[in-house]
Amino acid sequence: MAKKERQHTMGPIGECICPKCELRIMHRQGVPCQQERCPACGTKMLRVGSDDFQLWVNKQRQKPVQ
Numbered sequence: 001m002a003k004k005e006r007q008h009t010m011g012p013i014g015e016c017i018c019p020k021c022e023l024r025i026m027h028r029q030g031v032p033c034q035q036e037r038c039p040a041c042g043t044k045m046l047r048v049g050s051d052d053f054q055l056w057v058n059k060q061r062q063k064p065v066q
């Protein structure tokens with residue numbers, strides 16, 4: 001069983017994204033994105049590149065285009 005190594009492309013500087021309005025803000029060191037609130041709509045932010053972010057991206061892709 002091969003161990004899959006995770007590629008960490010997240011550097012020391014990252015971004016948080018709002019899953020609702022897709023606004024991006026700079027990730028602040030020491031503050032998890034999930035503790036950040038979107039300045040526009042108040043939704044909890046996601047760390048760009050995180051597992052939750054990937055799930056969100058996949059969800060977005062599954063949305064039917066109107």
Ligand SMILES: [Zn+2]
Nearest residue numbers: 018021038041
């Ligand atoms: Zn927002």
